[in-house]
Structures are given as structure tokens and as C-alpha cells.
Amino acid sequence: MIAQLRSELHKQRSTRTSLLLMAWMVGLVVLVVALHVLSFGATDLSRQSNQMKILGLGTAIGALFAALFGALSITAEFRTGTIRPTLLVTPRRTRVIAAKVGASMLAGVGVGVLAEALTAGGEAVGLAARGVEVELTGGDYAQLVAGGAAAAAFFAAIGVGVGAAVRNQVASVVGLCVWLLLVEPLLLGDVPAVGKYAPGASAGAVAGAIQSQIADSLVVPGLGLALLAAYAALVALAGSLLINRRDID
Amino acid sequence: MRDTTPDGLSRDAAPRVERALRATRLTKRYGDVVAVDGLTFSLVPGTITGLLGPNGAGKTTTLRLVLGLAAPTSGTAAVFGRPYRLLEEPSRRVGALLESDDFDPGRSGRNHLLALTLAAGVDIARVEEVLALVELTDAADRPVGTYSLGMRQRLGLAAALLGDPELLILDEPANGLDPAGVHWLRAFLRAFAQAGRTVLICSHVLAEVAQTVDSILILSRGRLVAERHMEDLPDARTLEALYLSATTDEAA
Numbered sequence A: 001m002i003a004q005l006r007s008e009l010h011k012q013r014s015t016r017t018s019l020l021l022m023a024w025m026v027g028l029v030v031l032v033v034a035l036h037v038l039s040f041g042a043t044d045l046s047r048q049s050n051q052m053k054i055l056g057l058g059t060a061i062g063a064l065f066a067a068l069f070g071a072l073s074i075t076a077e078f079r080t081g082t083i084r085p086t087l088l089v090t091p092r093r094t095r096v097i098a099a100k101v102g103a104s105m106l107a108g109v110g111v112g113v114l115a116e117a118l119t120a121g122g123e124a125v126g127l128a129a130r131g132v133e134v135e136l137t138g139g140d141y142a143q144l145v146a147g148g149a150a151a152a153a154f155f156a157a158i159g160v161g162v163g164a165a166v167r168n169q170v171a172s173v174v175g176l177c178v179w180l181l182l183v184e185p186l187l188l189g190d191v192p193a194v195g196k197y198a199p200g201a202s203a204g205a206v207a208g209a210i211q212s213q214i215a216d217s218l219v220v221p222g223l224g225l226a227l228l229a230a231y232a233a234l235v236a237l238a239g240s241l242l243i244n245r246r247d248i249d
Numbered sequence B: 001m002r003d004t005t006p007d008g009l010s011r012d013a014a015p016r017v018e019r020a021l022r023a024t025r026l027t028k029r030y031g032d033v034v035a036v037d038g039l040t041f042s043l044v045p046g047t048i049t050g051l052l053g054p055n056g057a058g059k060t061t062t063l064r065l066v067l068g069l070a071a072p073t074s075g076t077a078a079v080f081g082r083p084y085r086l087l088e089e090p091s092r093r094v095g096a097l098l099e100s101d102d103f104d105p106g107r108s109g110r111n112h113l114l115a116l117t118l119a120a121g122v123d124i125a126r127v128e129e130v131l132a133l134v135e136l137t138d139a140a141d142r143p144v145g146t147y148s149l150g151m152r153q154r155l156g157l158a159a160a161l162l163g164d165p166e167l168l169i170l171d172e173p174a175n176g177l178d179p180a181g182v183h184w185l186r187a188f189l190r191a192f193a194q195a196g197r198t199v200l201i202c203s204h205v206l207a208e209v210a211q212t213v214d215s216i217l218i219l220s221r222g223r224l225v226a227e228r229h230m231e232d233l234p235d236a237r238t239l240e241a242l243y244l245s246a247t248t249d250e251a252a
Helices: A002-013 A017-039 A048-080 A083-089 A093-129 A138-166 A169-190 A199-207 A221-245 B059-066 B109-120 B125-133 B149-161 B179-194 B206-212 B236-248
Strands: B021-030 B033-043 B048-052 B074-079 B094-097 B167-171 B198-203 B215-220 B223-229
Touching: A002 A048, A002 A093, A002 B109, A017 A048, A017 A093, A048 A083, A048 A093, A048 A138, A048 A169, A048 A199, A083 A093, A083 B109, A093 A138, A093 A221, A138 A169, A138 A199, A138 A221, A169 A199, A199 A221, B021 B059, B033 B059, B033 B223, B048 B059, B048 B179, B048 B206, B059 B074, B059 B167, B059 B198, B094 B149, B109 B125, B109 B149, B125 B149, B149 B167, B149 B179, B179 B198, B179 B206, B198 B206, B206 B236, B215 B236, B223 B236
Parallel strands: B048 B198, B048 B215, B094 B167, B167 B198
Antiparallel strands: B021 B033, B021 B074, B215 B223
16 A cells, blocks of 8 residues: 555656646635735725635635646546556556545545645735735635645545546546536535535635635534535545446446 | 355365465456356466467456456356455465556656555565666656557566566567567567466467467357367468467357
8 A cells, every 4th residue: 555655646746737727726826816906995905704715715726726726637647558557566446446536535635735735825825015014814815725735635536536536637627627617616605504415615714715705605614614524434435436346447 | 266166065076276366256357248258267287378369358358357447247267266355465466467557647656666566565665676677777767658569568568577476467478578578578478477376368469479479269259169289280371370260160
């Protein structure tokens, strides 16, 4: 198991995919934070709840890119065919999936911290430039970074499960984007009583905010964490079961 | 490890020689299409066997079944006495080169081998050994996407040899190799078999196979239609005649 984990960590570092994903994420965070800080009026910006909502963009972007990171760890192997040598060396496929979940969760922590820290830093710089005072506490920031890291780690595991189940790279990436950027906001907006239990909303609960949703519309952080862990376990398990049952072409 | 009957008694009374590979009534169906049809054969240690047949005869499907990438519809394939997927440290027992060009074009040759070596639990010094063996050391840090077909073929062979296996399974191994490379491969396989190890080669290049193997299996439409020792086939022309009659009979 340790051998497979080391192999997966080596795979992460030995192509440019990880670096490219991170570059895309940094660019997206900077763009989105800049747009929000520049487009809000000064009075709106000075409200604590609006400052939280901007931070929530970091949670959403971190969760999305962590999920993509996880999904690519397996769909890239199906796309290039390296899944065959991988499974010849480790024919017990559950071990391969477990190693990918472990390696992607480790990367997810980094992705989450980077996304949240960059969002918070970008927002602070933007507010200072516009002469608006930061109304957020050290506790808000601590929850944002720690919660965002945990949420991104679980989303990385969800990504591995989705990738193992779907196998096709484009379909997995589009599916994850549609879910997080389209379906979840709709759920939260139209049926919040149900939507607040969804994975993205749970990530927001853990980190303190996601997209335009803040604590009062979300579940308590502890429940959010438990829900995320349950989703990650379920999706990874489903991916593992499917990859064990199906033939490799 | 020992074969047991359903009531749990071991069958040591009738010990069998452990074959490197044994397929028993191996069958694979895809809907109405039977890709592999009741295939039974085994490989004797210390020999090179050629698995021949036209495209679509079921050669590659057979390899995927043997290597645990696909599950048989019925029948069994055992490698050193057990299904591939149940082997502990399979790279130390079986090395396989498939025809499907399984590399990430953005990863270097050395990193491709390193990732596999780490998972296999093999000493990473082995990476440099196999790179030198297939003469890829100088190109090892280049992305595989820049490799020629012959170089990718040699990298695939290096990957198959990482665990110093006892059984080599090669699908069209001479594909893309220059004449010197083919000559080297033939000598290498000969030495490999003389050391008591086993080789299975899939190919449809009869002339190449005739010079390399000890015996042949001919597949047609998923069935084993001929099985011969090379001593019984004095020259390449006899092999060709046998191949043509074996693989065209049913099509008529």
C-alpha cells in the first residue's frame, strides 16, 4: 500500500498536469476576487457578510480544482493507457484506488490552502486599495484555511471516485464543473432545505463560506465535515467497486 | 496455494508440474460475439511459444484475460498456479509488453519506469539497469511523446523486465524495431528461455516468429486450431502453409 502511494505521488510530480492545474487555479482566483472587489460599492464591501461571501469563492475554486486533481489522477491513466501497466504491477485494483485517494487528498490539502490563502490575501489587498476596512477576525481566517484544506482534501477523494466510475476524462471534468458551478448553486437557491446538505454546501459549512453562501444558510461545521467525509467515502467506494467489476480495454 | 477439492482435501496424490501459464476452456463473449472460445493450452518452462493468428482471432483478448485486465466469461487462466489478479508481487513473476502504446506522452521514460518500480516494490536501481539493457539511457529524460515507435517499444520491454520476471508475455515485440533490434531481441529471448524461464509471443509476422520460437499455437476466431513444435515445421514455408490452411478453413 505504501509502495502504491509512493508511486502515485511520483506520478503527480512527473508530468506538467499538476503545475498547469495550479496555474489555472491561481489565475481564476485572482480574476474572480478582483472582479468582486472592484464591482461592489464601498458600502457593500464594508459589510462583514459580503467580505465573507468573497472568501467563499476561494472555497468553491479550491474544492473544484481539488476534485479535478483527483479525477485527472485516474482519467489521465485511462486516456493515455498507463492504466494497463499500473494494473499489471498492482492487479488488486482497490489498492490502486486507495493510493490515488491518499495521494490526491494530500495534494487537495495544498490546493485548498493555496486557494483560500490567495483569496483572503487578494481580498485584503483589494479592500486596502479601496480604503475599506477588513471586518473579518483571525478566527474567520483560521476556519477558512483549515476548513478549506479539509474540504478540498475530501473533494479530491470525490474526484478520484468520479474519475474511476466515469473513466472518460472530458466527461468527468465537465460533470464535476457542472455539479459544483451550476447544480449546487441552483439547489442552494431553490431548495435550500435540501441543498445545504449537498457536498459543496458542506464544504462551505466547514470553511465558513462558499460562493455567495455564508454560515447562516449552511449546516454547522461539524456536520459539514461529517457529510463531506461520508460523500468522499461513498463516491470513492463506488469508483473502486466499478473499476474492480469492469474490464480494462 | 495447493489445489483443493470442494471438500477441502488437497490433491497431492496427483501432483502436477507447475506451468508458467495454463489456460483451461478459457472463454470470453461480448454479447453475441465470441472473442475467445474454449481455449486450453499451457506453457512449459524454458520454452518460447508463439501465439499466432490473423487480426481479430482473439490473441490480444487472450492476453488481457491471462493478465487479469479482463474477466473471462467462463474457464480459467492461471499464472504460476493462480489467477493473475491474486499474484503477490506480480512484476517479479510476469512481465508483459502490450501493443497499446501505454505511456503518458508528457512523462519521461525514466519517470515512467520509476512510477512502476515504486509500485512494484522493486529496488529503484533496477530502472538504470533496464534502461541500459534496452539502450535508452541517453533518451531517458526526454518526454515519451518525443520517442520513435522503436524507442517506445524498447521502453515497454524495459518496463516488462523491471521485476526480473520468470514469464515474459510480449504482443508484437518486434514492431518498430530495426533489424539490429530484432536480432538483439531474438538473442535476448533465447538466453531468457535457456535460463529456464518462459516466453509467450503474440505475432502475425510468421517469418520473425519462425526464427524465434520453440512451438506455436494458432488461433482462428477465438479457437485453438493448431499446436506444433517447430521441429515438425522444417522451414518458414511449411509454417506459412499450416497457418493459411488453419486460419482459412473455417472462413470458407
